[in-house]
Each structure stands twice: as structure tokens, then as C-alpha cells.
Amino acid sequence: MSELRELYQQVIxxxxxxxxxxxxxxxxxxxxxxxxxLCGDHLHVYLRxxxxxxxxxxxxxxxxxxxxxxxxxxxxxxxxxxxADEARQRFAGFHAMVTxxxxxxxxxxxxxxxxxxxxxxxxxxxxKCATLAWHTMKSALDxxxxxxxxxx
Amino acid sequence: MTTAVQAVAxxxxxxxxxxxxxxxxxxxxxxxxxxxxxxxxxxxxxxxxTQKPRSVIDAMDRYYEEENSNIHRGVHLLSQQATFAYERAxxxxxxFVNASESAEIVFCRGTTEAVNLVAHAYARPRVQAxxxxxxxxxxxxSNIVPWQMxxxxxxxxxxxxxxxxxxxLDLAGFADKLSSRTRLVAVTHASNVxxxxxxxxQLCDLAHKFDIPVFVDGAQGAPHLGxxxxxxxxxxxxxxxxxxxxxxGIGALWGRRELLEAMSPYEGGGSMIQSVTFEATTFxxxxxxxxxxxxxxxxxxxxxxxxxYLNGLGMERIAAYEDELLVYATERLLAVDGLRLFxxxxxxxxxxxxxxxxxxxxxxxxxxxxxxxxVRTGHHCAQPLMQRFGxxxxxxxxxxxxxxxxxxxxxxxxxxxVREILG
Numbered sequence: 001m002s003e004l005r006e007l008y009q010q011v012i013x014x015x016x017x018x019x020x021x022x023x024x025x026x027x028x029x030x031x032x033x034x035x036x037x038l039c040g041d042h043l044h045v046y047l048r049x050x051x052x053x054x055x056x057x058x059x060x061x062x063x064x065x066x067x068x069x070x071x072x073x074x075x076x077x078x079x080x081x082x083x084a085d086e087a088r089q090r091f092a093g094f095h096a097m098v099t100x101x102x103x104x105x106x107x108x109x110x111x112x113x114x115x116x117x118x119x120x121x122x123x124x125x126x127x128k129c130a131t132l133a134w135h136t137m138k139s140a141l142d143x144x145x146x147x148x149x150x151x152x
Numbered sequence: 153m154t155t156a157v158q159a160v161a162x163x164x165x166x167x168x169x170x171x172x173x174x175x176x177x178x179x180x181x182x183x184x185x186x187x188x189x190x191x192x193x194x195x196x197x198x199x200x201x202t203q204k205p206r207s208v209i210d211a212m213d214r215y216y217e218e219e220n221s222n223i224h225r226g227v228h229l230l231s232q233q234a235t236f237a238y239e240r241a242x243x244x245x246x247x248f249v250n251a252s253e254s255a256e257i258v259f260c261r262g263t264t265e266a267v268n269l270v271a272h273a274y275a276r277p278r279v280q281a282x283x284x285x286x287x288x289x290x291x292x293x294s295n296i297v298p299w300q301m302x303x304x305x306x307x308x309x310x311x312x313x314x315x316x317x318x319x320x321l322d323l324a325g326f327a328d329k330l331s332s333r334t335r336l337v338a339v340t341h342a343s344n345v346x347x348x349x350x351x352x353x354q355l356c357d358l359a360h361k362f363d364i365p366v367f368v369d370g371a372q373g374a375p376h377l378g379x380x381x382x383x384x385x386x387x388x389x390x391x392x393x394x395x396x397x398x399x400x401g402i403g404a405l406w407g408r409r410e411l412l413e414a415m416s417p418y419e420g421g422g423s424m425i426q427s428v429t430f431e432a433t434t435f436x437x438x439x440x441x442x443x444x445x446x447x448x449x450x451x452x453x454x455x456x457x458x459x460x461y462l463n464g465l466g467m468e469r470i471a472a473y474e475d476e477l478l479v480y481a482t483e484r485l486l487a488v489d490g491l492r493l494f495x496x497x498x499x500x501x502x503x504x505x506x507x508x509x510x511x512x513x514x515x516x517x518x519x520x521x522x523x524x525x526x527v528r529t530g531h532h533c534a535q536p537l538m539q540r541f542g543x544x545x546x547x548x549x550x551x552x553x554x555x556x557x558x559x560x561x562x563x564x565x566x567x568x569x570v571r572e573i574l575g
Contacts, residue, residue, distance in 0.1 A: 003189070003522050004519060004522050004569070004573060007518065007522075008515075008519075008573050008574070013573070013574065016574070037531075038530060039513075039514045039529065039530040039531070039545055040530055040531045040535075040538065040544035040545040041514070041544070042544060063512075063544050064512065064514075064544075065511075065512035065513075065514035065515045066511070066512060066515045066574060067514075067515070068514075069512075123518060125518075126514075126518060129514060
């Protein structure tokens with residue numbers, strides 16, 4: 001049971017039940033679709049990047065497991081207000097944490113709120129779930145600016 | 153008309169009377185004794201791959217320890233023994249599916265390669281723009297993609313027979329899709345997701361009215377049902393060794409002699425020739441024509457050992473035991489709150505696909521794994537079928553004859569944990 005609780009921490013369960021920044025973003029100027037063909041997880045990341053490369057707003061929607069949904073939800077919370085470079089750095093740090101060896105110490109301070117995902121490294125098959133939204137966010141940042149997406 | 157099961161029953165008239173001793177059967181499978189995450193392994197992912205009995209492992213070890221050599225080329229004793237073992241394996245597999253002769257059995261890597269072989273060597277030269285290949289909505293990607301590629305290359309059209317909400321093939325819909333433009337029907341014997349057993353004989357009768365040959369994907373049928381290719385009335389039948397308690401990397405394609413003979417080789421290389429000059433090559437007779445290069449000799453021997461093992465248990469007894477297990481599993485799963493079952497066909501192999509309203513299949517899979525229960529989650533290489541049922545993914549428990557009611561109980565109790573955590 002402890003292994004289970006370590007993976008499915010309360011914060012993850014809460015974000016899964018009530019994801020933040022869920023749904024399209026009308027004012028977005030970057031959009032990317034992410035897909036995990038292994039399990040069928042499928043999400044969209046919408047973000048508005050200012051002229052000086054600050055993520056002014058970021059949303060996601062789609063379907064996925066608790067890990068991928070919670071990860072996407074927390075990511076949008078953390079990245080709002082970050083510069084694109086800071087967002088890429090957060091991703092690198094997050095990626096390193098969930099793919100680290102099981103016995104490597106977790107730098108809780110650096111991980112911050114994302115430390116709730118440290119249990120994922122014990123489940124290599126779930127790393128893709130945890131990182132899908134982040135990969136998608138990164139491609140959205142790297143993509144060409146698009147016209148704002150409307151829900152019309 | 154004799155089915156393979158009846159054939160087995162004829163040899164063993166008492167077959168049905170002997171109770172199925174699952175505990176003793178389990179002891180034949182070394183891996184079933186191992187623990188995962190400090191719990192006894194409950195292996196319910198048999199539609200993905202099955203475990204191997206000691207006799208299969210031993211047969212392959214013995215081959216490597218005592219007979220390893222290349223086949224069909226050496227005059228030395230080891231080569232003779234290896235050739236004999238390989239061809240004897242072919243003969244036992246021919247008998248297992250009730251083929252008229254062993255030359256109709258082509259060894260291949262598995263069902264996927266068999267589909268590709270038929271697509272390239274049979275269909276490709278016979279299909280033109282405007283022609284149609286008919287598949288069903290419940291096919292595995294391996295029985296869709298090769299046909300789609302063929303269609304793209306030739307300008308032919310892939311047509312799809314519909315599946316009902318219960319997960320059965322819509323027979324009227326199937327018949328509607330058959331036309332004078334249809335060049336081949338490719339259909340699964342049993343669905344790897346829904347468990348549905350398709351009425352192959354009936355489908356073949358319908359297709360043959362238009363002189364359309366029928367390819368049957370037996371990957372999920374062969375492990376559960378006695379296969380009699382002549383009673384089924386199909387034209388090609390393929391299955392994978394690893395889903396039949398044999399090693400990975402080996403499988404078999406059965407084809408009717410006249411079709412196989414009319415086909416050009418699939419791959420060129422050694423073994424598949426009669427004579428070679430730089431100007432021209434004459435190809436070998438069946439089945440060597442389709443077996444270019446040194447084949448998976450140990451795999452073929454392992455596959456034949458698996459077939460021997462199954463014959464020893466009796467496919468009829470296996471099917472009867474699995475039916476009981478399926479009924480029990482279905483009953484217990486339906487009692488789980490918020491569980492939706494996919495595939496409620498009247499004729500099913502022991503496969504149950506489901507979803508929980510409380511949890512995504514991927515989370516179900518991980519929590520079950522921590523509880524020691526191995527199931528498959530995801531799209532099961534059947535994305536069109538997921539779309540048909542309007543879900544991105546499903547969880548699936550697939551049983552073999554070594555599974556027990558206790559293991560069904562373990563699955564149900566682990567699902568309780570899922571609800572506890574994510575509900």
C-alpha cells in the first residue's frame with residue numbers, strides 16, 4: 001500500500017479530480033497536441049507567450065490517466081508567469097527527477113511542488129504519463145506563433 | 153466434418169471425464185511460481201503473450217545442447233538431426249490445425265509476418281485500383297495496417313465490416329460489404345479485446361459465393377479453440393507461437409496448397425531456391441519457397457513442443473475449463489461498482505475488457521500491478537475498436553487454462569483498491 005500511496009499522493013489525486021487551467025485558452029498564440037500512442041493519452045497545451053517570452057497564460061485539456069492529468073494541471077500552475085527559458089529548465093529538472101535511479105536522493109527544494117511526482121521513477125512505464133504535458137508544452141514553446149485559438 | 157477438438161477427443165475418449173487439475177497444470181509453468189513486488193504473480197495478460205511450460209523450455213534447451221546445426225544443407229549427422237526435428241515440428245503443427253499436408257505450413261515470425269506475407273505474395277499482384285479488401289472493425293492493427301499499406305500502394309480500398317454494441321460482428325453488415333470488387337477478406341478468429349469468436353465458417357461461405365479468399369488471424373483463436381482449418385473453410389490461417397505457450401519469434405501460416413503454389417516468394421535468399429544463376433533462379437517447392445534464410449529452428453521445435461503439450465491436456469478440456477473461468481470472471485466483474493464491460497458476445501474466448509468510471513485504465517494497470525496482478529491497459533493495438541466504443545483505452549484481463557478462480561478473486565479485490573484510491 002505504501003508504494004501505491006507514494007505514487008498516488010493526495011496532491012496528485014486532487015489535481016486529477018479537479019484539474020486546474022483545464023480547457024482551451026481563447027487568447028492562446030501557441031498550441032500543441034500531445035499523444036502517447038502507448039496508452040492512448042491525448043492532450044492539448046495552449047499558451048500565450050508575450051513578446052518578451054513570458055508565459056502569460058497556459059491551459060490544457062484532453063484525456064489521460066491520473067498521473068498525466070495531475071502533471072499537466074500542476075505544470076500549468078507552475079509555469080504561468082515563467083519565461084520560456086525558465087519553463088524549459090523546470091522541464092529538464094522534472095524530467096531528471098522522474099527518470100533518476102530509485103535510490104538517488106530527491107532534491108526536494110529544487111523540485112518544489114513537483115516533488116509529489118518523485119514516486120513515478122519507480123514505475124518506468126509511467127514516466128511518459130508524467131512527462132507528456134511537459135513535452136507538449138515544450139513543443140508549443142518551440143512552435144511558430146499561431147492566431148489565437150477560439151472555441152467558436 | 154471433424155474439429156481438432158473432436159480429433160483429440162477421439163484419441164482420448166475420456167478427455168472430458170478427466171477433471172482439469174489446474175494446480176498440477178500450474179506446476180508445469182516455472183514462471184508461475186515467481187513473486188512480483190513480494191506478492192504471488194497473478195498473470196492475466198495472456199492475450200499479449202502466454203507463459204511457457206517446462207516441456208517447451210526443455211525442448212529448446214535440448215535442441216541447443218544436442219542437435220544445434222543448420223538445416224537442409226549439411227550432410228553431417230547434426231544437420232540431419234536438426235532438419236528432422238524442424239520438419240517433424242512442421243508435421244505436428246500441420247496436424248494441430250488439421251492441414252491436409254505439412255507442406256501447407258509455412259514457418260514465420262508470427263501472425264504479423266504471416267499477414268504481411270499474404271498481403272505481399274498473394275494480394276499485391278492480384279489487387280488493382282478500385283478493388284477492395286474487407287476487414288472488420290474488431291481487427292488488431294496487424295490485420296489492418298498491412299492491408300492499408302497494400303491499398304495505398306495499389307489504389308484499392310479498405311472496407312470495414314461493422315461490429316455491434318455487444319461486440320459481435322454484424323453479419324448482415326459483413327455480407328453487405330462483400331462485392332465483386334472484394335479481392336480478400338481478412339478477419340480475426342477471436343478478438344483480442346472483446347473476446348468475440350467470429351463465425352468463420354459462415355463468413356467463409358458468404359465470401360466464397362463471390363470467390364473471395366478468406367485470411368483468418370488466429371493469434372487469439374488458436375490458443376483457446378481447437379483449430380481445424382478444413383472445417384473452418386478458410387483459405388489462410390495464421391497464428392503466433394508466443395501466444396500459444398511457445399517462444400517469441402516463431403509462428404505459422406497455413407494456406408491452401410493451390411493458393412500457396414500460385415504465389416510468388418515473399419523474400420528471396422538461401423533455402424528458398426532450387427537453382428540460382430546470375431541470369432535466373434528457380435524457386436523451391438512448398439513450403440521452402442516462403443522460408444528464405446536460416447529459420448528459427450529452435451522456435452519451431454518449441455512451438456511443436458507447445459502443441460504436444462496442448463494436445464496432452466486436450467483442447468476441448470482447455471476450452472471447457474476456460475469457459476467456466478470466463479463465466480466466473482464476468483459475473484464477479486459485473487458486480488464491481490462502476491465497471492463497464494466491453495464485449496458481451498454469446499461466443500467468447502476468456503478475455504474481459506473493461507473500464508471503471510473512477511479510474512483511467514492506465515491507473516488501473518499500475519495499481520493492479522502493485523497488487524501483483526498483471527493486466528494489459530491501453531488501446532490493445534486496436535485503436536479503431538476503441539473509437540467504436542468511444543473510449544481512449546480499456547483495461548483487459550485475458551486468461552489461460554493455468555489461471556484460477558482465486559486469481560479472478562485477486563483481480564476483483566485489486567479493483568477494490570483502485571476504487572479506494574481513485575474513487
